Amino acid sequence: MSLYHETASILTGPSTHGGSLKSRIYGNKDLKCAPAQVYALAFESSKWSAVLKEVVENSQLLQTERKLTPALSILLVHDFLLAKKGIALPASHGLRAAIEKHKARIQSEFTRARIRRKCPTLEALKASVDAQLGPPHPRWIRVNTLKSTIDEQLETTFRGFEMVPTVEEVMASGSTGRKMICLDGHIPNLIAASPGIDFTKTEAYKSGAIILQDKASCFPAYLLDPRPEDGDIIDACSAPGNKTTHLAGILHERGFAQDQCIIAFEKDKHRAKTLQNMVKTAGSDSVTVIHPGQDFLKTDPHAPKFRRVGALLLDPSCSGSGIVGRDDTPAFHLPSTTSSSSSQPSVNRKRKRPQPCHSSESKPTSTTTVVVDDEGNETHLATPQALHARLAALAAFQLSIVLHAFAFPAAKKVTYSTCSVHAVENESVVLRALASDIARQRGWRVLRREEQVRGMREWPVRGDLQACDGDEVVAGACVRSSREDGKGVMGFFVVCFVREDEHSKKGDDKDNEEGPYVRDAQGRIVRDENGIPTLKSTGRKAVELDMLDSDEEEGSVVELRFGEGYDGGDDGDGPFERDADGRIVRGSDGMPRLKVKRAKAGEVDDGGGQEVEEENSEEEGDEWAGFDD
Numbered sequence: 001m002s003l004y005h006e007t008a009s010i011l012t013g014p015s016t017h018g019g020s021l022k023s024r025i026y027g028n029k030d031l032k033c034a035p036a037q038v039y040a041l042a043f044e045s046s047k048w049s050a051v052l053k054e055v056v057e058n059s060q061l062l063q064t065e066r067k068l069t070p071a072l073s074i075l076l077v078h079d080f081l082l083a084k085k086g087i088a089l090p091a092s093h094g095l096r097a098a099i100e101k102h103k104a105r106i107q108s109e110f111t112r113a114r115i116r117r118k119c120p121t122l123e124a125l126k127a128s129v130d131a132q133l134g135p136p137h138p139r140w141i142r143v144n145t146l147k148s149t150i151d152e153q154l155e156t157t158f159r160g161f162e163m164v165p166t167v168e169e170v171m172a173s174g175s176t177g178r179k180m181i182c183l184d185g186h187i188p189n190l191i192a193a194s195p196g197i198d199f200t201k202t203e204a205y206k207s208g209a210i211i212l213q214d215k216a217s218c219f220p221a222y223l224l225d226p227r228p229e230d231g232d233i234i235d236a237c238s239a240p241g242n243k244t245t246h247l248a249g250i251l252h253e254r255g256f257a258q259d260q261c262i263i264a265f266e267k268d269k270h271r272a273k274t275l276q277n278m279v280k281t282a283g284s285d286s287v288t289v290i291h292p293g294q295d296f297l298k299t300d301p302h303a304p305k306f307r308r309v310g311a312l313l314l315d316p317s318c319s320g321s322g323i324v325g326r327d328d329t330p331a332f333h334l335p336s337t338t339s340s341s342s343s344q345p346s347v348n349r350k351r352k353r354p355q356p357c358h359s360s361e362s363k364p365t366s367t368t369t370v371v372v373d374d375e376g377n378e379t380h381l382a383t384p385q386a387l388h389a390r391l392a393a394l395a396a397f398q399l400s401i402v403l404h405a406f407a408f409p410a411a412k413k414v415t416y417s418t419c420s421v422h423a424v425e426n427e428s429v430v431l432r433a434l435a436s437d438i439a440r441q442r443g444w445r446v447l448r449r450e451e452q453v454r455g456m457r458e459w460p461v462r463g464d465l466q467a468c469d470g471d472e473v474v475a476g477a478c479v480r481s482s483r484e485d486g487k488g489v490m491g492f493f494v495v496c497f498v499r500e501d502e503h504s505k506k507g508d509d510k511d512n513e514e515g516p517y518v519r520d521a522q523g524r525i526v527r528d529e530n531g532i533p534t535l536k537s538t539g540r541k542a543v544e545l546d547m548l549d550s551d552e553e554e555g556s557v558v559e560l561r562f563g564e565g566y567d568g569g570d571d572g573d574g575p576f577e578r579d580a581d582g583r584i585v586r587g588s589d590g591m592p593r594l595k596v597k598r599a600k601a602g603e604v605d606d607g608g609g610q611e612v613e614e615e616n617s618e619e620e621g622d623e624w625a626g627f628d629d
């Protein structure tokens with residue numbers, strides 16, 4: 001089979017098999033031609049196909065040359081007009097002859113197509129066609145802090161790269177061949193590198209020291225802002241594990257609380273294997289408990305093993321509309337086989353009419369909508385009804401995931417994200433979740449923009465106000481990104497929900513965003529030799545040990561490290577007094593009230609101090625779930 005036949009069958013074959021164009025070509029063991037050659041032809045012809053479609057239709061090629069199919073005509077005309085060496089077939093070959101005998105007409109139709117686009121030269125037309133692809137996507141690389149540091153990577157993997165201040169410069173370097181990087185200004189430990197550079201062969205990639213992860217995909221773990229005092233963290237929909245390992249990296253930098261872990265669910269057993277591999281390579285297997293093949297929706301939030309779950313990351317399956325064309329493959333436009341120039345729909349998208357050179361509106365207009373499943377397989381939905389039904393089903397599932405997360409008793413923050421651009425999967429799910437009974441009962445609300453971690457607070461693209469029913473707070477809390485906004489990221493959406501009782505105290509006070517404890521430059525809580533954190537509000541330790549042990553028998557001193565075995569109580573609630581809702585009772589300075597047996601009246605004497613009260617006498621053999629931040 002010739003290069004043209006093989007490429008045509010890839011481009012017109014069922015795109016629901018095998019994922020992206022690149023993976024369909026490189027993963028195809030039956031290809032006779034070199035995959036790189038097939039990919040180059042497929043990519044370039046697709047890129048030019050809107051122009052070439054007009055050339056083929058207006059020169060009536062398909063009506064006169066019956067052996068040509070629409071796909072073959074685009075590929076052959078592409079090489080005839082634009083490839084340096086022309087059509088890669090012997091001069092006597094029937095397909096080449098079928099094109100070359102119409103040489104004059106094809107060339108004049110090509111000139112007409114250029115003039116219709118108001119491009120004075122071929123160079124201008126080429127620039128216009130390239131511009132339709134949008135700015136090239138940078139390579140986003142997250143340094144895995146479990147295994148390496150930014151400094152180490154700058155000295156090794158990125159040695160020889162030019163450091164520039166903006167991602168725009170990095171994106172532009174794709175066409176110059178220069179190797180540039182910039183440190184991202186929003187997400188810690190994230191690097192943007194020049195488009196097209198393959199890092200999968202590097203030692204750092206193979207060892208898990210770097211992870212190739214789009215910037216937007218780093219938003220959820222960063223926005224969730226996991227902390228030692230959050231207790232266990234659930235990643236509800238985990239595979240392949242980008243966000244699971246990101247959570248681990250953030251917690252590692254802050255210092256995992258003892259026994260604190262990430263609980264990762266993945267319903268699909270096959271994808272769970274990928275997750276297991278990724279978690280292992282990233283070096284986070286010791287802190288991650290994977291539930292392969294387990295449906296998060298079937299978990300019991302009230303099960304004892306989840307009682308310490310303080311935060312959940314939800315990244316459920318979605319329409320994938322934000323990642324269409326993630327391998328930067330443009331749509332493949334097919335010419336009509338009838339003599340009318342009104343064409344059949346393109347395989348992906350078609351333009352309504354040619355756009356002039358330098359037009360800011362020269363993007364193709366969608367005619368069919370593509371949804372991408374978790375494996376990267378694409379399905380083309382031709383009618384608005386089909387799309388509507390698909391999105392409604394997805395949104396119902398996504399909402400159920402959010403509401404299920406809201407039910408975890410100790411949960412105080414939840415992020416919900418999709419790689420969809422559709423409001424029905426994004427802002428609408430947020431509104432429906434907020435209006436739910438469980439959200440109202442338990443006090444769930446959105447984490448307002450001004451309360452978010454710095455990088456997310458400063459990210460400029462926010463939720464759609466109209467889709468939020470005009471609610472500016474909700475729209476501001478929602479974080480969006482799109483491939484078209486020139487920031488080099490994929491289409492994405494994320495929001496964080498918090499429990500009202502936990503966050504209402506913080507208000508707009510930026511100093512409080514780090515929680516109530518003093519932290520060092522790395523964000524780790526400052527503790528004394530006993531592991532006791534120091535409160536910002538008082539500058540004192542959160543709990544004075546000596547108030548516990550004065551009447552204690554030797555060896556029965558309560559250890560107050562996060563999550564560490566606490567043998568001072570068997571009610572599962574740890575050493576502090578709790579109210580009817582299970583919340584730790586505090587004094588006016590935020591100090592938790594101890595319920596340790598026989599402890600003396602060990603108050604904190606700064607005015608707002610409280611007494612350590614005598615409590616349960618059966619405080620043995622249970623674990624303490626950590627400070628309730």
Ligand SMILES: C[S@@+](CC[C@H](N)C(=O)[O-])C[C@H]1O[C@@H](n2cnc3c(N)ncnc32)[C@H](O)[C@@H]1O
Nearest residue numbers: 237238239240241242243267268295296315317
């Ligand atoms: C968008 S992907 C998650 C990507 C992942 N968070 C990452 O960053 O690498 C959604 C995943 O959720 C899984 N999934 C879907 N429904 C689920 C459920 N009810 N319980 C657990 N996993 C589920 C899918 O199999 C899929 O692997």
